[in-house]
Amino acid sequence: MKRPEEDEDGFRALVQQEWVSLTRTAFLLTGDRDYAEDLVQAALEKTHRRWGSVAHLDSPRAYVRRVMINTATSWRRRRSFGELPQEPTEAVYLPGGFEQVEQRQQLLAALQLLPPKMRAVLVLSYFEDLPDQQIAEAMGSSVATVKSQRSRGLGRLREQIGVSPLFDTAVQEG
Template sequence: MRPDDDGFPEFVRQQWGPLLRSAYLLTGDRSHAEDLVQAALEKTHRKWRKVAAMDAPTAYVYRVMVNTATSWRRRRSWGEIPQLPADTARADDPYEQIEHRQQLYAALRKLPPKMRAVLVLRYFQDMSEADTADIMGCSVGSVKSQASRGLQRLRDHLDTTDLRFTADNLLGSRP
């Protein structure tokens, strides 16, 4: 380890899993998710001394990741929406509702990038509205309205009561 790393490798080891899960939900594709995490960590490493001194360095990395994902989405053609092949689900997955979860992820990928980011940070990462607003660089009211509209769009995309129930369970029900 180089002396100027100041705990960065340890931070990466601890946060890689949660960052990758969030990146997957933001991009809808495993390889794009890995690229997104790498890009966010690369940008973070350049300023690591300042970031490490912050109260919440993980929040900073999430903000970099959300901004990078949004930037990538703007540059990409509108005709391409990544879809997971049906055979990407592992046979040994312990969840009985893997098909429902995949449909939820597909519906999530149809949302605009900022709305998707709000839902990922709020419900999948279980962040508060204030933390999400801080990461997104917007007001708490914007987070509330984006979350409300995003949840409604997800429910609209999921056509059966069973799937709506699954979405509510996976996302949790928040006031």
């Protein structure tokens, strides 16, 4: 059995290795950098409390990801301070290299309009590049639900942004 300080070293290593990736995923789930950092910290705090059992899992990162998704979903349900996401702005042609930046901004705004679990499926599919089975495990659902949520989520994004080759490229590039 590991000594407590060895368990702490394992947790510290997880945080150091995964912080950037977890923060990126949290940003895509929340749409706000401050909320994203709060979400990662909350998920890591919950994980740390159970680290003795989590450290022995095949993928502690997958556990943290699931905690993040559940926490983001519960935060969204509890949000009662009246914040509403803004509708995506109409695309404006900007000469030069700004079109891709504008497209990404529209994509991020459109993601925020999706329900939390649908957004999580899209983020884990296209930005984390996870297979359906791992997404289903992270979401606590079936592979069929993941596929259905992804299909409906992409449909809603296409309705909001419009179908264009740039949209598909922005989704694929993450």
